[in-house]
Amino acid sequence: MIRTSFIACALAAGLSFSAEARIQSTPEAVIDSVSSSAMSHLADNTLSENEASDLLSKVNVEAVSRFALGRYVRTASDAELESYNTAFRTYLADQLQTHLGNFAGGSFEILDTVEREPGDVVVETSVTNADGEQLPVSWRVKSFDGDWQIIDVEFEGLWLVIEQRAQFQATLDANGGDVGALADSL
Template sequence: MFRRSLLATAMATPALLALGARPARAEMDITRAASFIETTGQELVAVINANQAVAQRRQRVAAVLRKAVDVDGVGRFILGRWWRTASPAEQQEYMKLFEETLIRNLSARFGEYEGVRFSLGRSQQRTEDDALVNTIIERPNSAAFSLDWRVGDVGGQPKVVDVIAEGTSLRLTQRSEYSAVISRNGGKVAPLLDAMRNQIAQLAAREGR
């Protein structure tokens, strides 16, 4: 029921220099976002292609993703208006479950394959605050697939704030699904937490741990 989707980074300046300074600055921001995704992608590829058991590779993939993704920001965005109605204990539990759900889902997408190759596609400025970096993931005996990473500046560091697969945004899809669960249960967050626990149990069973 809950799936995928996470990205963003940028800045700009004012007017008379708009013909020169603004484009140069935007270009620098795109370059920064693309460089960050390339570094993160190569880290993932090195881990995925390591000569280790699948479980070990998944754990290492998870560590790379935790470092690269703005888990707190994405998690709060996805819960949306329901964040304010959740109790402090529910907020804390939600963030813990969300991180595990997100990292397990993304790790499963990458962590089971060897011989993976990763290349950058086109980057584009989205707003003054974010950029979108396209990547192509190639796996043995499977069709290559495209992922777009939205990269933003979080505390002065580039972070993934959304992942877009097949035109579908992870965080918008999750936000809609999570909100639907809460709405069906009278605006209560607790049933969503139960559903997230069940999902984690299913993912763990599928992974054999």
């Protein structure tokens, strides 16, 4: 569950953007915005429900949640997808409030940007927590009509959205593909 929690926190924090500049001109600007927004919210060592909601208001939760469903997204009804998306949003907010406080007083440093293909890059960073421990974190950032958005995060050698998808697939497989059962488990 720790890895799942970090996945949720990294993804949700990583997809947040400053309210002043929704369209980000560069992948690095996205990461800079992420660090500023997250550190501002964590100045008091906690993340309130409103702050978590603020972060999530800037996340394309539907796109991420649909990817996490994998092949089951094609068989789910609109009502099941709506219920699941609501549960996924709540899950992310809860995970943010529970675990993102561990990064209060920390910092981000951009180390490099590697282009995978035009409009799809990986921004390599070093995240330093309040204890001074440096953690390498890579952010996959993709351009959607000129708006750079984070679509995955690598931590400890795992691409976290892909790991989340594998965990969801296991739950779905165990429940005969019942998206409602997954939503209930979140």
